[in-house]
Amino acid sequence: MKTMFRLSILAAAAVAIGGGLLATSNAQPPEDKMYRPPEATIYRDAAYRGPAVFIGEEKPDLGLAWPVNSIRVASGRWELCEKTRFRGNCRTVERDTPMLNNVLRGITIQSIRPVGTGGGWNPNPPANDQVARGNFAEFHTQPATGNFRVPACATGSATAACAARTADNWCRSIGWNGSAREHMETISGRIYLADVLCVRSGY
Helix, strand or coil: CHHHHHHHHHHHHHHHHHHHHHHHHHCCCHHHHHCCCCEEEEEEEHHHEEEEEEECCCECCCCCCCCCCEEEEEECEEEEEEEHHHEEEEEEECCCECCCHHHHCCCCCCEEEEECCHHHCCCCCECCCCEEECCCEEEECCCEECCEECECCCCCCCCHHHHHHHHHHHHHHCCCCEEEEEEEEEECCEEEEEEEEEECCCC
């Protein structure tokens, strides 16, 4: 009887410990909890009524047939501009706004994009860079600046030429002469540098 009782206690302890280990292994890293991609929804009418469009990335030309009069901001800070490609008068919104007329002062929105890092949010995802260093080269799987991924192109389309320039500048920023090879990776509609080989010379 005592033996069975001891076995029951040991089994219960094992389950408790196993459960604790399971909970620990499933816990999200702090960086994952902090990062939330930018999300907003714009509405034709005030008070979040009428036709709506979900926005999860920058839109240099909204091309809407109706004006935007309210916005719900799920995460991030958003810059709203009166002209395409973020030109003209712009205003920044970081919370739900049922009447944009009070903020925009009569301008009509033609483009919108996430900006800044307010509220613990960053437009770029956290990097998990794996590095292999040699005497004359250094390989980075996910180049990072401030622990966040590096966009392939800061402005305009993410072309191979633009990514090469970005990779060159990034390699120089960490002490190398430039990039011998780089790739691009798309995450949630945004394009980042990946697998960059920084070299001393001959690139």
